[in-house]
Amino acid sequence: MTTEPSRTPTIGGSDATRIAVASAIGAVTNLVILTVAARVLLPVENNTAFVTFWSTLFAFFGVMTGFSIEATRAVSAATSSEDRTSVPTTGAGRPPRVMAVGVGIACVVGLLVGVTIPVWSPAIFTMHPWALGGLVVLGVTGNALHAATVGSLAGSRIWRPYSSLIGFESLVRLTLVLVCAFMGLGVLGFAAAAAAAAFTWAGFVATSSQVRHAVGVRVDSTLPLFLRRVTSSGVASGASALLVVGFPVLLSLTTPDAEMALAAPVLMAITLTRAPLMIPLNAYQGVAVTHFVAHRDQGLRAMLPAARLVVLVGVVGAVLALLVGPQIMALVFGSAYRVPGLVLAGLTLAVILLALLTLTGALCQALTMHGPFVAGWVTAVLVSVATLLVPASLEARSVLALAAGPVAGLIVHLTALRRAALLEVAANPSAVEQSVVDQSIVEQAVVEQSVLPDAVAVADGGLPVPRVSVCIATYNGERFVDEQLRSILDQLAPSDEVVVVDDASTDTTVAVVQAIADPRVRLVPADRNRGYVATFEAALAMATGEHVLLSDQDDVWVPGRVQLMVDALVDVDVVATNLGTLGGPESIRGPYGQADWHLRAADSRHPGRNILGTLAGNRPYYGCAMGVRRSALARVLPFPSYLDESHDLWIALYGNVFGSIQHVEARSLLRRFHEDNASPNRPRGPLAVVRSRAMLVRVVVDLVGRRFRSAAQERRSRKNRRASRQ
Template sequence: MSDDDRLPAADPPAAGALGRVTIATLVAAASGYLVLLLAARYLGAAGYAVFAVFWAAYGMVTGSQNGQLQETTRTVRAAVDGHSATTARPWLVNTAIGGILGAIVAATSPLWSAHVFTDHRWLSVVLLSVGVASFAVYAHLAGALSGSVSWGAFAVLLSVDALIRLVGAVIAVVVGADVTAFLIITVTGSVSWMLLLLTSPSARHAVGLPGDVGSRRLTANTLTAMAAAAASAVLVMGFPVLINATAGRSADTATVGAVVLAVTLTRAPLLVPLNSFQGVLITRFVDGRDHLATALRAPATGVAAIGVAGSGLAWLAGPWLMTSVFGADFRLPGATLAALTMGATVLALLTVTGAAAIAVDAHRWYAAGWWCATVASVALLLIPVGVQGRVALALAGGPVVGMLVHAVALGRRNTVPTAAATRD
């Protein structure tokens, strides 16, 4: 590794750095909700249905690409911290993966696109293919900035990505554009990496940093992380689909709709910001891999405390908020809302243990934990009890199984010498 590639090992992120990331996370979350609100109010039910399906499809595919961000963070941080750096460049690996993934989307589209995109079918396929290829570079840059603790540039990248979509949506409404504009807006945010590379010296330095393993190992690690992220996307973004698929014909549709909405609302306060903090967590755990229990304690305690407090609020105020904001059809008891909030808390804790597992190079265990959680959640959704009880059990039970798998991996890493800790 050249002198230009070397960065000093960093202390844990300062309050100012975390504050910038927190603000960027809030901006991103608020912008996303505003885009959806503008689309719903402007396009109407039919147009919004077309947009929402494409938004979800893009989110599902790019959700798996978060594995690129996670592994890039780990490998860059490990190299910066003094592990053996290589001549391999993670940006080449991530760009190649993104290009191949985009090509796969395009090549396979005749098999599935007619079932997913009822309108604007081929435009949606083209945008999805180009969007996932661009997102691969975005994910790489976000991971490289996290691994090199360039939190200011990372916060700018996160904010610009979201604001591009919001500004585009406002312009579309002002000029009277149709649903086509909103489809394009969905993917344009990921080009924020271009703007940052043009304007930020930190980004230009970070994008070419090496990792701690060669290209072949890095590719395998990245694909494994993407497999785990795919399971996470199913469990997080796809859970409402699983609820509908397992509800059965005898289920009350109003209750199912209320439960699906409640799951979405109770997850957002924890999972939306935690997803943006993945780079921060992985960097923390790579730096603290020799004292992993200590490094885990603060984020796990914080997530648990927020979850317990949120569950109490959901029990007391949730039923009133549901009916007051969304209408009388969305009536659920406080106990159900509290249970759903606790399920979201356990899922957030699984995200934390997953970040720790990938930080210590336990990629297969990381993926196994997420897939075991997904399979367990689906199985629990099939038990013969009411939809409220099944969903609450599935939300909490599946992630508990996943955390147990991660705990085995982390326990193994604490009982082997450091030199062996990178063996999976």
């Protein structure tokens, strides 16, 4: 028996706020500790030693994070599942308690790390290798039991002690470090303070009955199965920690000692650029896993809100790092720690990829896909290490390695999710808000899948089916719409159509269109203004032709445009042409000063490059110069509700994400630039640009989801066809 995943909110608003505050405390205290170390542990070589110890300690903590996340998943599944009949409640096969497992793991891991000190410690630490190795053993032993505590609290949804423990541990670590700084205890004192704070959990267990109850909860499986899952989770989380906080360890292993001794500025830059995203994300990781378990039927869609927020915060952070990062580094840590703005921006952008990899990993783990979870993180580490071996400067190698590794890991995770059909999310795509026409028209267009056979097909009523449908959204276009329509109608066959949806114009646009009196023109006036995106969507939904071409209301089509686009749409879903200007120069100037900004046919084969170019505002995709096959409308429509501009970029990004777009270099129309153009003809403010770019990132994420769902639907269809033949 299976049960529907719970729809109870994973966490309340006040508890979410507490976790946010706790993560902020963690970020601030870590920054203060590293700042104090940079100021107190002189010369720079001493601080390099402490930062390397700090990274090594938290890399080992990252391995224990795997235990914490698996404990969260296991406790959440155990407390929410109604089907526990397969797991014994008594005897040797009875599921273990979380803290009992934690004690065993603490002993085993502490012993393994301790006996291998001679192998790894001298290779990492340039000073005090034995003492610093011993302090790592102390810290990782305490952190194993910390992981058991926070994992059981998150899985039980006991959020107040959970957030308090996260925040209080950071404050304890800061207090101990400040005491050591005051007493002048040097590198070993700072390291001992950092490690000792890992035992903060003991005070919570001793003083809170809620915490004691949580750590006594049993997991959802037998001990051998749970340990196998913890092991795979630990390997993946250890790999994650090497990239998140332990990257200086990888640098130390791949960089000559003389260069590494002076690497403190780069190490601090790496740590600083990670904190704004990764500390809150790690604090909320227990919440994320619990949420993914409760909403496992949604697949990748369950993580989309977090992914969008990560991208937005990361992009803003990269801009700030570029503009003011060097000054902040020098102000906080001293003039010796100034790092170029481009390096800081590159490190910040790499964090976006790392955060997305963390989210896909949490989703894999929540869905018990431990194999792909491990494979993604291990692949990321291996690719990063390989990149670090490239001959380049320390800064360049760091940026490249921290970007290339997460990209490789994301490919592994997303491929596995797709193969496992976890992205087959239900079928209710977001409804079109405030549709110009009745919603049933849009729904009809979405469900129709087949391409019409040819231009002379005959509909049920005996009328020829249009080969071409031209879709126009009009609004107060009385000056130019007649010239536009006549340049279109001259190229259409008698059975073709022009669908004109008027967005409640206040001038004589409707009358001008009616006066043309051509039976191929289908006019649909709206009773109220809804905006050009919704109006174009309605027109596309009403189109019945095999080839659907978009048009503005104020341009002029070049003779031969229709046949040119129909020919291009034979093999692809989307065609995009270039345009000239009416009464002006043939070419248009690009946003980066290009004298002739146009699409190149060769770029049709590089969808990834086109997507990045679109996000950067450097691809001239104009809706008025585009066409789409009607069969693709089942995936293009409906537009997402947040799309309040750039429907043309939605279609262009669809073509690139689905790998089915053709650039035609011909200038197939002449665009009329005037003061009433819907598209802005002058630069927008920075806030508008940031909002637009963030929306386009969201568009790419949504389209990737649609592609996965489309592929899953196609697999189901093929399976059903094979079954019916048998």
